[in-house]
Each structure stands twice: as C-alpha cells, then as structure tokens.
Amino acid sequence: MTSHRDLPADWPFDWEPDAYRSGPESGSLEGIDPGFTFDFRSYDDVGDGQRWTTWFDVEPLMRGPEPRPSWVVESRGAIDTELGILKTGKEADVFLVERADPHDPDSAVVMAAKRYRDSNHRSFHRAASYAEGRSVKRSRDERALKRKSTWGRIVAAGEWAIAEWDALKRLYTLGAAVPYPVQIDGVEILMEWITVDGETAPRLAQTRPERDLLASYFDQVRDFLALLVQDGIVHGDLSAYNILAAGDRLVVIDLPQIVDLVGNPNGMDFLLRDCTNICGWFKARGLEVDEQELFGELMAHAF
Known part of the structure; x- marks a missing residue:
C-alpha cells in the first residue's frame, strides 16, 4: 500500500489514510465521492453447456x-x-x-x-x-x-x-x-416456458377435459381467434397440437406462419382451415360446435 512517504512533495491533498481506507477496518469510504464507487463481484468462468x-x-x-x-x-x-x-x-x-x-x-x-x-x-x-x-x-x-x-x-x-x-x-x-x-x-x-406443476404443459390434443372445462377451452380458442382477426391477422396453422393446456388456461404456441387476413391471398382459406381444425377436435370430444358458424362469427369481427 502507498504511504505518505511515497507521495511527491507537491502532492496537493492531505494524506489521511484512515479517512480513505475501505474494508472491514473502516467500514466506510469517507471522503470519496459516491459517484466514484461501485460494487464489484467476481464470477468464475462458464463451464461446458x-x-x-x-x-x-x-x-x-x-x-x-x-x-x-x-x-x-x-x-x-x-x-x-x-x-x-x-x-x-x-x-x-x-x-x-x-x-x-x-x-x-x-x-x-x-x-x-x-x-x-x-x-x-x-x-x-x-x-x-x-x-x-x-x-x-x-x-x-x-x-x-x-x-x-x-x-x-x-x-x-x-x-x-x-x-x-x-x-x-x-x-x-x-x-x-x-x-x-x-x-x-x-x-x-x-x-x-409454459408449465403445470413444474413440468411442460401438455398439448391440448393430449388432454381429456371434462365437459365444463372443454366448453371453457373452446371459448378461449374462439376469443383468441377473434382477437387476431380484429387485428387483421390469422394464425394460419392452428390445431390442438400447438395449443398448450396450462391447467384451466390455454396458451397458443408456434406462430411463425401468422398471415395477414387481407394482404395474403390465402388469408381467408387459412382462417377457415383454423376453424375446421379446431371445431373438428372439439366435436370429436362431444362439444356441439360448427366450423362454418365460427368462421362467420370471426368474419363479423373482421369487417
């Protein structure tokens, strides 16, 4: 450590080591502008993976x-x-x-x-x-x-x-x-990462929900599609295989193919196919839904 004997004779500041020392001995940084202090932490190198x-x-x-x-x-x-x-x-x-x-x-x-x-x-x-x-x-x-x-x-x-x-x-x-x-x-x-009890949430296709939950799931999918259509877009590849069931809440994944409902010439076809895929899954589990009715409802949201 530098001592006062090492400083030049014309050093412009008084040497008061106790006032400037940091660490357990002093417990403070008295006399030092807080703007020049910072917390320092050391980190080990990262390992494999x-x-x-x-x-x-x-x-x-x-x-x-x-x-x-x-x-x-x-x-x-x-x-x-x-x-x-x-x-x-x-x-x-x-x-x-x-x-x-x-x-x-x-x-x-x-x-x-x-x-x-x-x-x-x-x-x-x-x-x-x-x-x-x-x-x-x-x-x-x-x-x-x-x-x-x-x-x-x-x-x-x-x-x-x-x-x-x-x-x-x-x-x-x-x-x-x-x-x-x-x-x-x-x-x-x-x-x-969408989970249920610390594990990856299952795909909707893997679930067998009771009737009340099944109806709630359909309402959620319909609301999701309506929200997209109102913003002028379509999922384009929606099915029970890219929807996760996180308890009583559904979360939609796999979205790279989102298309513009009007700007893409296939937009309407993609929307109808989304309706057909979704309604087909719910109908197979006993819920009375109709893809044409859903498609018409969504089109009403679009225009």
Missing part, C-alpha cells in the same frame, strides 16, 4: 416488450445453462435454458429456447403460401432467397425466426394468450 447471458448482446428492440415480467433476468453476470431438448419440430427444435446470476440464485428462471434450422435441415410445409405478402428488406437477401443459395437458406431461417418473434410481441401486446417473448438472437428465440 453454459454461456454468458446473451441479453446484452442483442439490441433493445430484440428484447421483449415492456413492462417485462418480474421473472426476466437482466443481470450482466447471469449465465445461460443448457438443460436439454424439449421437443423437435419440422422447422425448429426447442430446448430448455436456465438463466441465473450465481450471486442471486433465487432469481433463476428456465426458459424455452426455440432454434430454427436452415432449409437443408427443416421441412416447413407450405412455406411459400405463408410468406406471400411479406417483404424482405434487403434486395441482396431477396435475391439469395429466390436462388436458394447457401446465404439464402440462412436468410430464410432468420426470416422465420423474425416472423415468429414479431408475432409473439404483437400478440402479447394485444393481450393474447401466448408465451412472453424474452429475446431473439439470430435464429434463437428465448420465451416463457
């Missing part, structure tokens, strides 16, 4: 809408830990990722990480029909998409990730029952 949080690697617009849920971890010292794969799909795989600050373990949260594949490793059906009416911002990317070059395949994966990200943000802001979108980084979307 871990990475430093990517929260600060993305631009603010690539983070979820505000106000954010209290469970979102925004600490710079947080670590993301891979917990394993949750599900595989046609166009993407979903993993579980824990984000936690080692100095604040009680704030740890497990999220679903959806990672899109490039077109060499996915089989997204009817992709062209869903993409009609969408625009690609950069002409170079648009040309690459048309040529289906290597870069085009990378762009395509990113476009589908962005499409789902935009849909999640839009629907969450509308108040629709969708997972909270935490952030997007390239082809990876981190979002709320």
Whole structure:
C-alpha cells in the first residue's frame, strides 16, 4: 500500500489514510465521492453447456416488450445453462435454458429456447403460401432467397425466426394468450416456458377435459381467434397440437406462419382451415360446435 512517504512533495491533498481506507477496518469510504464507487463481484468462468447471458448482446428492440415480467433476468453476470431438448419440430427444435446470476440464485428462471434450422435441415410445409405478402428488406437477401443459395437458406431461417418473434410481441401486446417473448438472437428465440406443476404443459390434443372445462377451452380458442382477426391477422396453422393446456388456461404456441387476413391471398382459406381444425377436435370430444358458424362469427369481427 502507498504511504505518505511515497507521495511527491507537491502532492496537493492531505494524506489521511484512515479517512480513505475501505474494508472491514473502516467500514466506510469517507471522503470519496459516491459517484466514484461501485460494487464489484467476481464470477468464475462458464463451464461446458453454459454461456454468458446473451441479453446484452442483442439490441433493445430484440428484447421483449415492456413492462417485462418480474421473472426476466437482466443481470450482466447471469449465465445461460443448457438443460436439454424439449421437443423437435419440422422447422425448429426447442430446448430448455436456465438463466441465473450465481450471486442471486433465487432469481433463476428456465426458459424455452426455440432454434430454427436452415432449409437443408427443416421441412416447413407450405412455406411459400405463408410468406406471400411479406417483404424482405434487403434486395441482396431477396435475391439469395429466390436462388436458394447457401446465404439464402440462412436468410430464410432468420426470416422465420423474425416472423415468429414479431408475432409473439404483437400478440402479447394485444393481450393474447401466448408465451412472453424474452429475446431473439439470430435464429434463437428465448420465451416463457409454459408449465403445470413444474413440468411442460401438455398439448391440448393430449388432454381429456371434462365437459365444463372443454366448453371453457373452446371459448378461449374462439376469443383468441377473434382477437387476431380484429387485428387483421390469422394464425394460419392452428390445431390442438400447438395449443398448450396450462391447467384451466390455454396458451397458443408456434406462430411463425401468422398471415395477414387481407394482404395474403390465402388469408381467408387459412382462417377457415383454423376453424375446421379446431371445431373438428372439439366435436370429436362431444362439444356441439360448427366450423362454418365460427368462421362467420370471426368474419363479423373482421369487417
């Protein structure tokens, strides 16, 4: 430690070591402007299957809408830990990722990480029909998409990730029952993990609800579709397989194919198909519903 004997003769400040010492001996930082002090914590290096949080690697617009849920971890010292794969799909795989600050373990949260594949490793059906009416911002990317070059395949994966990200943000802001979108980084979307008693919520198709709950579920799906139609959009691929049953609450997932009801020439067909798929599932379980009646009701909301 520097002593007063080491200071130059023309040092302009009085040397009062007890007034400037920090630590257990003094218990304070007397004489130091608080603006020049800060808390310091050390962190160990991350291990296998871990990475430093990517929260600060993305631009603010690539983070979820505000106000954010209290469970979102925004600490710079947080670590993301891979917990394993949750599900595989046609166009993407979903993993579980824990984000936690080692100095604040009680704030740890497990999220679903959806990672899109490039077109060499996915089989997204009817992709062209869903993409009609969408625009690609950069002409170079648009040309690459048309040529289906290597870069085009990378762009395509990113476009589908962005499409789902935009849909999640839009629907969450509308108040629709969708997972909270935490952030997007390239082809990876981190979002709320929907659970029941600490386990992944089952798909609606896996449930056998009693009649009262079945009727409540249908009302929720109808309200979800009406909310979208009022905003001029259609899910486009809705079925009992991309709706989660979180107790008595339904949450809709898998949203990259959201289409404009009017701007997409297939918009009306997609809406009718959503109605047909949903009503077919509920009718098979004894609920008296009609897809044409539902379609007409939704069209009344649209215009």
